Amino acid sequence: MSLQMNHQKRISENKRKLTWFLFILPALLIYLTFMAGPLFDSLRLSLYTGEGYNPSRFVGFQNYQNLFTNPLWREKFFGAIKHTTIFFLIHMSVQNSFGLLFANLLSSEFKGKNIYRTIIFAPATLSVLVVGFLWTLILNPQWGAINQLLIAIGLKQFALPWLGRENLALPVISLTSVWQWVGMPTVLFLAGLIGISDELIEAARIDGASEWKLFWHIKFPLLKPVIGIVAILTFVDNFNAFDVIYAMAGVKGEPAYSTDLLATLFYRTGIAGEHPVGIPNMGMGAAIATMTFLILMSGVLLWLYFSRQQAKE
Amino acid sequence: MLKLKIHHFSAYIILTLWSLIVIFPLWTLIINSFKPQKEIFRDPFGLPKNFTLEGYKAAWQTGRFDLYFTNTIFVTIVSLTLILFIGSMAAYAMAMWKSKFSVALYIFFIAGLMIPIRLGTLDIVRLVKALHLQDTLWSLIPIYIAMGMPIATFVLTAFIKELPSEMFDAAKVDGASEWQVYSQIVLPLMRPALATVAIFNMIKIWNDFWFPLVLIRAEKSRTVALGVSLLFGQYRTDWTRALAVLSLAALPILLLYILLSREFIKGLTAGAVKG
Numbered sequence: 001m002s003l004q005m006n007h008q009k010r011i012s013e014n015k016r017k018l019t020w021f022l023f024i025l026p027a028l029l030i031y032l033t034f035m036a037g038p039l040f041d042s043l044r045l046s047l048y049t050g051e052g053y054n055p056s057r058f059v060g061f062q063n064y065q066n067l068f069t070n071p072l073w074r075e076k077f078f079g080a081i082k083h084t085t086i087f088f089l090i091h092m093s094v095q096n097s098f099g100l101l102f103a104n105l106l107s108s109e110f111k112g113k114n115i116y117r118t119i120i121f122a123p124a125t126l127s128v129l130v131v132g133f134l135w136t137l138i139l140n141p142q143w144g145a146i147n148q149l150l151i152a153i154g155l156k157q158f159a160l161p162w163l164g165r166e167n168l169a170l171p172v173i174s175l176t177s178v179w180q181w182v183g184m185p186t187v188l189f190l191a192g193l194i195g196i197s198d199e200l201i202e203a204a205r206i207d208g209a210s211e212w213k214l215f216w217h218i219k220f221p222l223l224k225p226v227i228g229i230v231a232i233l234t235f236v237d238n239f240n241a242f243d244v245i246y247a248m249a250g251v252k253g254e255p256a257y258s259t260d261l262l263a264t265l266f267y268r269t270g271i272a273g274e275h276p277v278g279i280p281n282m283g284m285g286a287a288i289a290t291m292t293f294l295i296l297m298s299g300v301l302l303w304l305y306f307s308r309q310q311a312k313e
Numbered sequence: 314m315l316k317l318k319i320h321h322f323s324a325y326i327i328l329t330l331w332s333l334i335v336i337f338p339l340w341t342l343i344i345n346s347f348k349p350q351k352e353i354f355r356d357p358f359g360l361p362k363n364f365t366l367e368g369y370k371a372a373w374q375t376g377r378f379d380l381y382f383t384n385t386i387f388v389t390i391v392s393l394t395l396i397l398f399i400g401s402m403a404a405y406a407m408a409m410w411k412s413k414f415s416v417a418l419y420i421f422f423i424a425g426l427m428i429p430i431r432l433g434t435l436d437i438v439r440l441v442k443a444l445h446l447q448d449t450l451w452s453l454i455p456i457y458i459a460m461g462m463p464i465a466t467f468v469l470t471a472f473i474k475e476l477p478s479e480m481f482d483a484a485k486v487d488g489a490s491e492w493q494v495y496s497q498i499v500l501p502l503m504r505p506a507l508a509t510v511a512i513f514n515m516i517k518i519w520n521d522f523w524f525p526l527v528l529i530r531a532e533k534s535r536t537v538a539l540g541v542s543l544l545f546g547q548y549r550t551d552w553t554r555a556l557a558v559l560s561l562a563a564l565p566i567l568l569l570y571i572l573l574s575r576e577f578i579k580g581l582t583a584g585a586v587k588g
Contacts, residue, residue: 030462042436045436116332133555289432
């Protein structure tokens with residue numbers, strides 16, 4: 001009797017498991033087919049060579065060897081890594097400091113703070129492409145508003161071809177992107193600051209702490225977990241940036257590849273095909289994607305390790 | 314007290330300054346799109362004196378923006394509906410099913426928050442070709458659904474775990490199936506979390522340029538982002554038209570944002586907030 005009950009219980013238990021699995025199945029199938037699968041298959045693809053969409057000749061690690069040692073590839077590849085790192089570091093320092101500043105200013109109660117928050121965040125809802133094109137016009141050396149303004153206030157010597165100089169284009173494009181995305185860290189830091197108790201801050205004020213001290217000694221240490229999240233988001237988003245370069249510097253990262261990022265190199269190599277051949281080299285493109293993947297993974301794992309350490313403290 | 318006032322005063326100055334830096338480009342974008350080229354160059358900051366709709370007309374006629382908008386709206390709505398449906402079903406199961414396997418699946422899904430789908434593009438291109446979907450909107454939809462799964466499972470699973478479980482247990486005692494509990498009890502309760510997921514994905518899908526660029530050539534399947542990039546290239550020297558194209562792409566989202574700014578901000582930052 002009890003054996004039969006056990007048996008029935010097991011059947012219903014299995015049936016429950018099956019039901020749960022069926023609930024997850026559609027999500028799993030589409031996620032596997034269109035995201036996880038292609039990601040892993042790109043690793044395999046990087047070991048092959050051949051023209052067109054079916055690189056079929058297995059070459060082992062030759063694509064990687066090319067990437068690291070063949071001067072034709074090496075220069076572009078390491079250039080792209082360098083530019084992507086600079087692009088990321090400008091966001092990390094400028095965007096996130098501004099975000100922290102704005103969040104701190106917005107964290108006290110005053111009239112109109114929601115309007116400021118809404119305005120600061122607004123560009124983040126727009127398409128990166130539209131923002132990039134818009135700033136290309138604003139930065140136009142001849143007719144753009146920036147140079148018109150500089151000339152009008154008598155600073156003609158500063159009216160530069162912002163996107164035309166090799167040492168200028170990348171920082172300028174990065175700052176355009178900062179303009180668009182600064183609302184993200186602002187809102188995240190603001191949420192973190194609101195979580196800090198008012199009593200703590202009031203007590204410190206009564207003790208005579210300046211706003212500066214209050215920020216560095218009380219708010220900043222309590223914000224560490226949020227800072228970690230903002231840092232990793234900035235890292236992942238910017239190591240993957242493409243649209244803003246496409247809009248402001250073209251797929252070749254003009255001028256003279258000085259704004260070429262990993263994503264634009266990947267696009268030219270694996271999808272569009274490099275000038276003058278114009279035939280995509282999928283194996284090589286996959287090798288670049290895999291290297292980007294490895295850079296991202298090491299960053300994320302490092303971040304996980306440190307945030308675990310911090311949580312233990 | 315005086316110190317605090319100074320703090321507030323400097324806060325106003327800094328925030329107002331930055332707000333101007335944000336508004337100024339958007340403002341010049343929109344007002345200049347209604348001016349003839351000469352007036353843009355002569356007086357870039359004033360309201361239009363010789364009001365013209367020439368830029369919009371040109372964009373509409375050469376660019377088929379009616380079609381691009383229809384395509385983008387179609388792709389966004391179909392993808393969103395399926396993300397919410399498929400994602401919430403999976404999230405419900407992962408929140409209720411206490412086993413190592415379901416935890417592993419959950420981690421597998423949310424790992425996608427940290428790994429951009431673009432890195433798998435080459436294989437997606439091969440897949441789309443193999444399925445004969447290239448140049449159709451149906452090549453974009455499954456990609457966007459897959460792209461939406463990490464955020465959907467992340468936000469929705471956390472939300473369901475917060476719900477009091479007595480609600481489901483009572484219904485099950487009354488003989489309701491899991492499907493009935495999901496569709497009649499859980500789904501309606503999830504509305505706020507579904508809205509967050511919907512907004513996050515709506516912005517991502519609406520603004521996506523990468524996948525249309527890679528997968529779509531034919532005019533009939535172009536999205537707004539693709540249309541903007543093609544037309545902007547053509548109109549580079551005709552600022553009235555170029556600005557009209559950019560305004561057309563920016564205004565719908567900006568207007569929606571002004572109406573729903575709180576929800577937008579919550580939605581777009583959802584990936585960073587622990588559930």
